[in-house]
Amino acid sequence: MDISQIQNIVIIGSGNVATQLSLALKSAGKNIIQVFGRKESMAKCLSSKLDVDYITDLKKLKKGADLYVLAIIDDALLDIADHIDLDDELIVHTSGTVCMDVFEGHFKNHGVFYPLQTFSKEKNIDFDDIPICVEANSQESLELLLKLGKELSSTVNEVSSSQRKALHVSAVFACNFANYFYSIAEDLMKDNDLPFDLLHPLIKETAAKLDHHMPNEAQTGPARRNDQKIMNEHLKMLKDYPDYKEIYQLISERIKRKFHK
């Protein structure tokens, strides 16, 4: 491996991340030279979007590309890696939780190229806004991946495996769990004949506030003010929702404890 820039890329995977990432790489002027997918229908679909050949058998993998991107579900990583035969070509996975070391012993040059966003196959995403977290087992590979990241996004960081795991847990709280609270609000509003979109402006303002304030500064609400009277009213209103009442009580207690030491 002796290149100054990654140009020829093989995509291994044909799901949401593989699709969005390979489209972005193509837009950035890279040559996607081959696509692999275990399911022929999906491999075919992605290959036609990219106008490139696909394979469903890893024995037919092209050698000598500048980069192999393994964008598949975590559980399949090791199994797929076992069937890939490379010399010193650089290979990365795109997972938020799997350590870089998973490739130790398999591939001489390896790393991670993790775009921090939720993807769907249908909705094309502007990569410029997506933070990309990279890691590699050599300085040379790291520099190649940082360079590639900068061709796609304005935010590219070197992030270690343990940092990446912390980042992924943080994203679960800030996004998946936040959305669960949106879904509780959806249920309560539906039961009270209120259209959910009444809450859109407030939800967006709560997210937009983070441009100017850290969440710990931005905390508001009855628990933050320690307004027990309103919290009691709310618990009364939740009497028919034991699950949601329990969560209301726990989170309110935790906010009080955090901000009223």
Place this chain on the structure above:
Amino acid sequence: MDISQIQNIVIIGSGNVATQLSLALKSAGKNIIQVFGRKESMAKCLSSKLDVDYITDLKKLKKGADLYVLAIIDDALLDIADHIDLDDELIVHTSGTVCMDVFEGHFKNHGVFYPLQTFSKEKNIDFDDIPICVEANSQESLELLLKLGKELSSTVNEVSSSQRKALHVSAVFACNFANYFYSIAEDLMKDNDLPFDLLHPLIKETAAKLDHHMPNEAQTGPARRNDQKIMNEHLKMLKDYPDYKEIYQLISERIKRKFHK
């Protein structure tokens, strides 16, 4: 009271809601004819923004305005109402939780004018995007308030007291509690030397998704997929954060229960 449109308004209160609402009313061409504040410094500050007289003694309240807006904290509502002497002038409060009935026996014509947004005195807000929830004890007053609401905002709804309470609880989940999860992410990222703004795009995308999907459809993440392996990894990572670990476990269980019946 026999008017087709509200024009002359007295503002009772000088906090965040009073400030933002009275500035919006003035921009919409209304006459703010007087401001009351218990604290002289705050009353003075708001009155100078509106270029109008202020009072700190309710005995000096001007009679005969088309509307009196009581924008004060919930706990002070009844006490202030006791000191207001009106004939048949229309008076509203702006609270998310207090019932309209609080004015029963005090004022012949009364209602609620509740703008659903978080306010701060410094950041001026475009009212056009803010849902306004109105309620009144007569059809005539209701129509006046709906009309006034439409002069400020593109979303004006008649919302009953019990609906308003459900809406307020929903907003606590979707905003205050969501922000608490942002604050957990802030803590985890800080401890791992990661800049919090890496999460901004993901947080904004999670909120923006609601334009096209209801939260119950939009739910993603390890608990939604029932990916126990990743959840175990995350719990291991949270071993030094017993509080956050407990929340991670509870919310993950609830998401699993809700989506994998």
